[in-house]
Amino acid sequence: MLLQLTMLGTGSAFSKSFGNNNALLELPDQQKLLIDCGHTAMMALHQLQQPLEQLEGVIVTHLHADHVGGLEELAFRRKFSSSAKPTLYIADTLVTPLWEHCLRAGLEDQQHRSLADFFEVQPLVPGTPFSLTDGLDLTLVHTDHIPGKDSYSLLWNQKLFYSADMTFAPDLLQQLHQEGTEYILHECQLTGQGAVHTTLDELLSLPASIQSCIQLMHYGDEQPDFIGKTGSMTFLERGQTYRYEI
Numbered sequence: 001m002l003l004q005l006t007m008l009g010t011g012s013a014f015s016k017s018f019g020n021n022n023a024l025l026e027l028p029d030q031q032k033l034l035i036d037c038g039h040t041a042m043m044a045l046h047q048l049q050q051p052l053e054q055l056e057g058v059i060v061t062h063l064h065a066d067h068v069g070g071l072e073e074l075a076f077r078r079k080f081s082s083s084a085k086p087t088l089y090i091a092d093t094l095v096t097p098l099w100e101h102c103l104r105a106g107l108e109d110q111q112h113r114s115l116a117d118f119f120e121v122q123p124l125v126p127g128t129p130f131s132l133t134d135g136l137d138l139t140l141v142h143t144d145h146i147p148g149k150d151s152y153s154l155l156w157n158q159k160l161f162y163s164a165d166m167t168f169a170p171d172l173l174q175q176l177h178q179e180g181t182e183y184i185l186h187e188c189q190l191t192g193q194g195a196v197h198t199t200l201d202e203l204l205s206l207p208a209s210i211q212s213c214i215q216l217m218h219y220g221d222e223q224p225d226f227i228g229k230t231g232s233m234t235f236l237e238r239g240q241t242y243r244y245e246i
């Protein structure tokens with residue numbers, strides 16, 4: 001099964017150079033899904049000349065603006081075009097907070113009173129594989145990010161791990177590696193203490209066999225200073241397409 005991932009952006013939350021860390025995923029059955037939809041996602045799709053009408057859906061990892069800030073525009077533009085509602089794949093724990101705390105103020109009117117007026121909502125049970133299409137399972141893995149806020153990483157067929165935002169979890173990465181995960185797309189804070197993110201120094205402390213599986217994303221604008229300083233780990237780049245056999 002070949003997964004094709006185009007990075008809409010690879011930057012940290014406040015990056016001005018790399019855009020929000022969001023991706024366009026293309027499945028073997030031609031379905032196109034967004035992985036997160038931050039406030040720069042709509043511009044990134046426009047620049048890639050990717051029509052919104054061709055998106056089947058969006059997967060949401062957690063409720064920060066660099067991951068959900070573009071959902072209002074997506075919802076409005078799909079509502080007022082003739083295309084079908086996009087499917088929203090989201091942890092069951094985040095369905096109500098997404099509407100009540102993020103989207104309701106902008107989207108609600110007398111005719112549109114819930115998330116289901118804009119999206120086909122597909123709640124996912126964290127830890128339970130969900131079959132997206134024949135031969136492709138997505139599992140949400142609850143990972144630590146902001147204390148008290150639910151946040152999820154994505155595991156595809158046990159082979160590809162997409163961290164989204166998380167603090168360093170060496171035991172999880174070790175376990176995934178032992179269970180056959182071949183690709184780890186990991187967020188990376190390049191400077192400072194890793195209070196709510198994983199730092200480059202933490203990733204560099206991992207065994208070499210795990211580092212060789214890692215591609216770095218969600219990095220700050222200082223990234224050019226770190227080229228050549230990440231061991232065998234490479235940087236994912238904005239606008240580039242990557243292919244993973246999983």
Ligand SMILES: Nc1ccn([C@@H]2O[C@@H]3COP(=O)(O)O[C@H]3[C@H]2O)c(=O)n1
Pocket residue numbers: 012013014064065066146165195196
């Ligand atoms: N407790 C917190 C909460 C937020 N933040 C910063 O805000 C950003 C929100 O998006 P992010 O990509 O999760 O990165 C967060 C931190 O930069 C932070 O540094 N500490």
Ligand SMILES: [Zn+2]
Pocket residue numbers: 012013021064066067165218
């Ligand atoms: Zn983020």
Ligand SMILES: [Zn+2]
Pocket residue numbers: 062064145165
């Ligand atoms: Zn976050």
